[in-house]
Amino acid sequence: MTGKRFVLALLVVFNGLWLKAQTDSSVFTLQQLLWYVEQYHPVSIQSQIVVSQGESGVRKARGNFDPYLFAGLDQKYYDDKEYYSLLGTGLKVPTWYGIELKTGFDQNRGYNLNPQNIVPDDGLWYAGISVPVGKGLVIDKRRAELKQAKLYAQSTKAEQEKMMLSLYFDAVKKYWDWVAAYNEYQVYKEAVELAQIRLRAIKGSHEFGDRSAIDTLEAHIVVQNRQLSKKGAKLKYDNVTLELSNYLWFENGVPLNISEEMHPPVYAAANKADGISSDSLNILLNNLGFSHPDMQLMDYKLASLEIDRKLKRESFKPKLNLNYNFLNEAHGGNVFQSYSINNYKWGFNFSMPVFLREERGAYQQAKFKIQDAEIKQSQKLLELQNKLLKYYNTQTALSEQVELYADVVKNYNRMLDAERQRFESGESSLFLVNTRENYMIDARLKMISLLAKYNVSIVGVGYAAGIPIFKSED
Known part of the structure; x- marks a missing residue:
């Protein structure tokens, strides 16, 4: 039956x-x-509230994967001179697999501008990806x-x-x-x-x-x-x-x-x-x-x-994130007019505790x-x-x-x-x-x-x- x-x-x-x-x-x-x-x-009504609380908790957790905008402006003026002006804006999109997509625009100027911050007069567009190949690849906190x-x-x-x-x-x-x-x-x-x-x-x-x-x-x-x-x-x-x-x-x-x-x-x-x-x-x-x-x-x-156990086990892995961004200068409002695969920026971040005592204790x-x-x-x-x-x-x-x-x-x-x-x-x-x-x-x-x-x-x-x-x- x-x-x-x-x-x-x-x-x-x-x-x-x-x-x-x-x-x-x-x-x-x-x-x-x-x-x-x-x-x-009243208890029946309360039991319905309990279910609604669970649904709102899922909605809150999904918020960790919401795209978000960012912007930053850093300027320095001294002795009537603009030493530098650094403007950066963009959009980041977290994904389920730990990969993060990113696009943005930088426009910098000034007499004392750091050479690594020099961009074309019309600004510089970029788009890229960040991939965790170590810790966070299988599961992360989000x-x-x-x-x-x-x-x-x-x-x-x-x-x-x-x-x-x-x-x-x-x-x-x-x-x-x-x-x-x-x-x-x-x-x-x-x-x-x-x-x-x-x-x-x-x-x-x-x-x-x-x-x-x-x-x-x-x-x-x-x-x-x-x-x-x-x-x-x-x-x-x-x-x-x-x-x-x-x-x-x-x-x-x-x-x-x-x-x-x-x-x-x-x-x-x-x-x-x-x-x-x-x-x-x-x-x-x-x-x-x-x-x-x-x-x-x-x-x-x-x-x-x-x-939670899987998340703690993931912490044994080293943190290794690969980052890649292609760069492009806009001409006449056309972002892709001068696109070239030779214009890019890449790098990686690595870190790992030596003894892993905190990680082993948390896993146990x-x-x-x-x-x-x-x-x-x-x-x-x-x-x-x-x-x-x-x-x-x-x-x-x-x-x-x-x-x-x-x-x-x-x-x-x-x-x-x-x-x-x-x-x-x-x-x-x-x-x-x-x-x-x-x-x-x-x-x-x-x-x-x-x-x-x-x-x-x-x-x-x-x-x-x-x-x-x-x-x-x-």
């Missing part, structure tokens, strides 16, 4: 978590939340900076993906906390309603002499206790709603709040989505070394360090940095593999717990129904009915918690693998 098709498969799994209830327009779905997060959340800037620009995309992965995962976890809190509140609402219905029925039975006063008191206490639990669940739901609102933003940095008309879906064990299979896990583990943003960032760092430091980065990369890969396995193990265990506890809830429900029938026929007590009902409430609450944790664990597998499965659809 290719990487792209595998991501699509994960998206199908994740879409299963958006539940049937999202057909209700008042239900605020996970898809809607992620759309707002992707479009307007080329190294541009290559590293391009790597940094690519790494900012991985950095953006890493930022968004964390943001999406945090939003997803908070969303399922919100769903769980809402469903817990619904359980307590139903529990209060059942207790109130039973209280009214027992009061009626008491008036006809079928129930004792103590049964009425017990039923009333149950209502009060459940109302207290309901208020606590409502407080928890309201607070989690506020926490979820931290992920909701709109244009121009305007924060949004979830209105009272909007609510999460109501779910049950039937809504359980399929988790990541063992075959899919193996694919994720095999791709982890190059698909996870953390590993991509380390690859870019190693590539940048390798460029560059190699040590690479070795250190490779060790950290291996360590990071192991950490990511174990993190992925941890989320997968959690998903597998929770999946089994959800399936097991679904049967537990059904069995509690059967026991409660049977106890109610016995109570209505006079074979049971109100205490036993309330006890069975409390067990049923606790079971439903635990089931809600297990489902929320299970849904988070599925997303956690993708998060640990560095797969952007949380991105909302357009």
